[in-house]
Amino acid sequence: MRVLAFHLMPYADIDPHFSDAYDTAWVTLPNRYYDRESGYRLYNRYLDELEYADGAGFDGVCLNEHHQNAYGLMPIPAVTAGALARRTRGWLGVIGRALPLLNNPLNVAEEYAMLDTITGGRLIAGFVRGIGAEYHSSGVNPTESHDRFHEAHDLIVRAWTEPGPFRFEGKYYDFDYVNTWPRPYQQPRPPIFIPSQGSSETIRWAAATERRYTYLQTFSPMAAVAKYMQMYKDVARAEGYEATPDQLGWSVPVYVAETDELAREQARPHAEFFVNKLLKMPVEMLVPPGYTSIASTKGLLAAKAGLTVERRLEDLLAAGSFIAGSPATVRAMLLAAQRAIGFGNLLITVQFGTLPHDLTMNNIRLLGEQVVPFLKEHAA
Amino acid sequence: MTAAVPETQHRITVAGTAVAYRRRGSGTPLLWLHGAGGIDGWTPGLELLAQTHDVIVPDHPGWGTSEVPDWFDNIHDLAYFYLDFLAALGLDGVHLAGTSIGGWIACELAVRNTSPLRTLTLIAPAGLRVVGLPRFDIFLADREAMTRALYFDQTLAGRALAVPVAPDAIDVTLKNRFATARVAWQPRLYDPHLAKWLHRIDVPTLVVWGQNDAVLPQELQAEFTRLIPGAQAVTIPACGHMPLIERPAQAVASIERFIADAVR
Numbered sequence: 001m002r003v004l005a006f007h008l009m010p011y012a013d014i015d016p017h018f019s020d021a022y023d024t025a026w027v028t029l030p031n032r033y034y035d036r037e038s039g040y041r042l043y044n045r046y047l048d049e050l051e052y053a054d055g056a057g058f059d060g061v062c063l064n065e066h067h068q069n070a071y072g073l074m075p076i077p078a079v080t081a082g083a084l085a086r087r088t089r090g091w092l093g094v095i096g097r098a099l100p101l102l103n104n105p106l107n108v109a110e111e112y113a114m115l116d117t118i119t120g121g122r123l124i125a126g127f128v129r130g131i132g133a134e135y136h137s138s139g140v141n142p143t144e145s146h147d148r149f150h151e152a153h154d155l156i157v158r159a160w161t162e163p164g165p166f167r168f169e170g171k172y173y174d175f176d177y178v179n180t181w182p183r184p185y186q187q188p189r190p191p192i193f194i195p196s197q198g199s200s201e202t203i204r205w206a207a208a209t210e211r212r213y214t215y216l217q218t219f220s221p222m223a224a225v226a227k228y229m230q231m232y233k234d235v236a237r238a239e240g241y242e243a244t245p246d247q248l249g250w251s252v253p254v255y256v257a258e259t260d261e262l263a264r265e266q267a268r269p270h271a272e273f274f275v276n277k278l279l280k281m282p283v284e285m286l287v288p289p290g291y292t293s294i295a296s297t298k299g300l301l302a303a304k305a306g307l308t309v310e311r312r313l314e315d316l317l318a319a320g321s322f323i324a325g326s327p328a329t330v331r332a333m334l335l336a337a338q339r340a341i342g343f344g345n346l347l348i349t350v351q352f353g354t355l356p357h358d359l360t361m362n363n364i365r366l367l368g369e370q371v372v373p374f375l376k377e378h379a380a
Numbered sequence: 381m382t383a384a385v386p387e388t389q390h391r392i393t394v395a396g397t398a399v400a401y402r403r404r405g406s407g408t409p410l411l412w413l414h415g416a417g418g419i420d421g422w423t424p425g426l427e428l429l430a431q432t433h434d435v436i437v438p439d440h441p442g443w444g445t446s447e448v449p450d451w452f453d454n455i456h457d458l459a460y461f462y463l464d465f466l467a468a469l470g471l472d473g474v475h476l477a478g479t480s481i482g483g484w485i486a487c488e489l490a491v492r493n494t495s496p497l498r499t500l501t502l503i504a505p506a507g508l509r510v511v512g513l514p515r516f517d518i519f520l521a522d523r524e525a526m527t528r529a530l531y532f533d534q535t536l537a538g539r540a541l542a543v544p545v546a547p548d549a550i551d552v553t554l555k556n557r558f559a560t561a562r563v564a565w566q567p568r569l570y571d572p573h574l575a576k577w578l579h580r581i582d583v584p585t586l587v588v589w590g591q592n593d594a595v596l597p598q599e600l601q602a603e604f605t606r607l608i609p610g611a612q613a614v615t616i617p618a619c620g621h622m623p624l625i626e627r628p629a630q631a632v633a634s635i636e637r638f639i640a641d642a643v644r
Contacts, residue, residue, distance in 0.1 A: 028520075136520060141565040143558060284520050289561035294554045301550070 001338070001379035003372045004093055005053035005364065006062040006251060006347040009046045009080070010278055011070040012354045013038035018070075024281040025070040026133040033070065042073065045357050047080065049364060051087050053350060057368025060091025060122065062347055064195075065098050065130070068137040071278040078111045085118045092122050095216065095251070095347065096195050098130030100145045101138045105152035105173060106180070109159040113184045121185040126193040126216070127153055133281055135288045143290030148172050150205075160189040193249060193345075198228045199296070207235040207243065214345060216249035222320025225250050226341050233342075245344025245380075250337070253349035255324040256366040257359075263324040266359055267352075268313045271322055274353030275311050327370035334371065339380045346375065385430065387422065394468045395461050399446035401438035405430030408498065408643075410475040411466065412437045413482030415622075416518065416560040418444045418552065425624030428632040433475065438465065440485070442559035444552060455481075455507075455563045455571055459488035466496045475639055477501035479624065480596065481564060484571070487604075490585075491577040499642045500585040500608075501635055504596050504621050508603050509570040516595045518569075519561065532592040532620040569596070578607035584642035585611040588631060590619030612638065 014025070014033055022029050050061040063080050066072040074080060077094045084092060092115065097108050116123035129149045135142040151170040155178070158168065164179030184190055194206040195216040206213040215232050217225045229248045236243035253271065257263035287297050316322035323333055334346070348367060351360040387404040404422065410433040412419075412426060419437060422430070429435050439446040441461055451457055462485060466474060476497050478486035483505025490500050516529055524541060531537040545553070585608045589601040598615065605611040614634040616623045623631035 135565075139566045139568075141561065143562045143565065282520070282522065284522055288519055288565075289554070289557040294551060294558065297554055298550060 001245070001344050001346065001376050002059045002091065003346045003348065003375060004060045004062045004091060005050060005058040005367075006064075006093075006095070006349045007046055007050055007351055008064065008066075008072040008349065009042070009074050010274070010351075010353060011038070011073055012042060012356075014070045016273070016277070016354075019277050019280075024133075024285060025278045026281050027068060027136045027285055029070060039073065043080075046351070047083055047087075049351060049357070049360050050084060052361065053364045053368065054084075054088035054090050056364055057372045058090065058348075058364075059372075060093060060124075061088060062091075062093035062095045062124070064095045064126070065128070067098075067101070067130070067134050069133070069278075078115065081115050082118075085115060088119075088122075090122065091124055092119050093124035093126060093193065093347075095124070095126035095193055096128030097126065098128050098134060099152035099156075100148035101130045101134055101140050102152070105155050106159060106175065106178065108152070109156040109180050110182075112156075112190065113160065113180060113182045116190050117182050117185045119185075121190075123184075123186070123190045124193055125190040126195055127156075128195055129291075132286045132288050132291045135291060136285060141290070142288040144172070145291055146201075157189065157192075160184050195251065196228075198224050199292070200231060201293075203228060203231050204235050207232045207239065207247070209239045209241060212236075212241075212243075212247055214247050214249050216251055216345065216347065218251040219253070219349075220321055222337060225252075225320075225337070225343075229341050229343060245342055248341070248343040249345030249347060250341070250343045251347035251349065253322050253352045254330060254334075254363075254367065254371075255322075255352075255355075255359075256327055256330050256363055256371060257324075258326065258366075260325045260329050263326060263329075264313065264317075267322075267324045267355070270353040270355040270359075271313050271316060271324070272311070272353075275316065278353060280310075327366055330367075331371050331374050334375055335378055338375065342380060344379075392465075392468060394465045395441075395449065395451070397441045397447045397449040397451075397461070399438050399441055399465070400444065401436055403434065403436050405433055405435050407433045408473060408475060409434045409436060409471050410477060411462070411471070413462070413476070413478030413485050414440065414443070415480030415482050416556065416564070418556040420444075420552075423625055423628070425628035425632050428628060429477075429635070432636060436469070436471075440482075440559065442562060443556050448555075448559070452559075452562060455484060455488055458485045458563065459492055462489050463493055463496070472496055473498045475499045475501065477503065477635065478505065479503040480621065481506050481560065481569075483507065484569075484574075487574060487578065487581070488571065490581045490583070491574065494581060494583045497583045499639055500581060500583050501588065501638065502585065502604060503588045503623055503631070504590060504593055505587070505600075505604065506564065506569040506596060507571055507574050508600055508607075509567070509572070510599055510603055513597055513599055515568065518595065519557075519565070529594045530621045531626055532590065532594075532618055533626060536626060575603075575607055578604070579609060581608045581611075584638070586614060586635065586638040587611055588614045588616065588623055588634060590621060590623050590626065591615050591617045592619060593621045595621040614638070 063077045165177040192213045196202040255267040483502040484507035
């Protein structure tokens with residue numbers, strides 16, 4: 001089992017009253033709320049936390065990509081990954097470059113090949129579509145999102161695995177000379193992770209025989225994690241093979257303190273800030289037209305679910321979309337989930353919302369000493 | 381309006397795409413191209429036009445009950461489609477009228493080929509950009525903000541909002557939003573190449589605008605009349621983005637007068 005420390009790098013210093021005047025931390029929240037000195041301190045603090053996690057029992061660290069918001073300061077994850085590449089020894093996961101938002105997917109092939117080479121083959125390559133808000137921020141047409149994603153993915157994987165130069169002729173991308181230097185260090189290519197909040201189309205695509213990519217369920221209720229991973233296994237079986245644990249991953253925020261009560265008390269304001277302030281957005285922002293099918297869009301509108309409703313820590317804990325407790329409690333919960341669901345990758349979001357540095361470091365220490373080794377030893 | 385003749389409903393396959401259209405009235409044909417929100421039935425303005433013209437009101441490919449074509453990529457596709465549509469219906473000497481996105485399609489059609497057209501009427505058309513002009517974000521607005529922006533008279537907006545959304549209308553609303561995004565997300569509601577070729581339009585053209593349009597500001601009107609040779613402008617006072625709905629009698633009278641002068 002592979003256990004990785006994940007960081008969203010939120011702009012934790014934001015004036016908490018921003019939500020009196022603005023209904024979201026995305027797209028339209030004025031960047032006058034951003035302070036450069038805070039930014040300087042936060043980037044360096046977060047990189048310290050990931051470097052610490054890498055040496056403290058985790059199998060590596062993970063980053064992602066988000067644009068124009070206070071939720072996560074990671075528009076160009078290759079910058080942070082580059083800063084970590086020579087300071088870490090474990091896996092270095094970039095859990096999603098948002099392919100449709102980028103002008104030239106060949107740059108992603110190059111960027112990932114560089115990271116894979118500098119780390120001597122420690123890169124995990126993630127591909128995502130970006131969230132709905134980012135189609136507002138980037139101007140990219142959401143009705144092209146799926147097609148651009150698939151085409152960019154095909155181009156990148158071919159650039160890594162086929163001898164160049166070759167010609168690529170797609171609808172959105174057309175190149176006479178695909179001839180990437182460097183080529184990836186891992187052969188034939190780095191492991192590929194496909195993060196999603198649960199889309200049957202994404203699961204079918206990731207599980208297909210010719211891909212068998214690791215499907216990563218992100219920030220979801222436990223029931224959804226179990227449901228979608230079962231869907232992956234069912235698709236694999238229908239394709240004629242058995243999915244291995246390595247093809248399944250769960251990304252979940254976890255907070256450990258010395259006792260259950262202390263963990264809940266310490267996590268509460270920061271976890272609630274994360275879901276109710278940083279993650280919240282109007283449905284028109286979350287689901288631009290064409291980003292999902294009409295049926296899925298209707299489902300989101302009808303349920304008013306996802307990122308549009310207020311949630312308390314107890315709601316999150318009850319749903320299993322957030323885990324907090326003593327080392328013993330967290331060990332038991334994560335092991336039970338692993339044995340029931342059978343995932344072989346666990347990405348633990350070690351910092352969330354406004355969780356300060358000292359609590360984050362204590363969380364990483366307790367996880368690394370008392371939870372991660374236990375899971376690796378006892379996982380099914 | 382009590383004298384209105386009944387409509388007929390049709391479905392025709394053009395360029396491999398089945399589209400629905402309604403037809404009502406008699407006289408010279410008038411092809412009406414609807415806006416982003418699609419069209420459901422006959423608005424009072426269109427009923428007035430149908431008293432003097434053979435009014436043809438299609439659901440654009442991708443909108444309403446028309447099919448979503450494989451070739452549905454941009455506004456130019458719709459312009460070529462409607463040239464094929466006019467040919468398929470055997471129409472000539474057509475008065476082409478369009479509002480908002482429909483006005484944009486009408487412009488794109490006319491810069492390509494005006495030979496089937498007698499006149500062109502643009503009602504608050506999209507399609508051009510004036511740098512620095514404030515822009516209303518139709519894709520971030522919720523139903524209330526969008527409805528309020530469409531009307532100058534907020535009692536009319538309130539009345540429209542008071543009508544509950546029927547569950548079976550949601551599918552069509554989402555389909556229309558998808559279609560709008562498909563052709564208008566980026567560049568947002570304009571074609572950077574259109575301004576270069578508007579001088580090709582050689583039929584009498586009228587550009588109607590609501591003085592208080594909060595979706596596409598009236599400043600755009602001058603840009604259309606500057607670029608289309610001989611184009612006339614009509615401004616409807618105390619009116620938002622939909623003159624034929626908010627001020628139907630006045631807007632239709634302007635259009636009728638323009639058409640009568642043009643064919644005289």
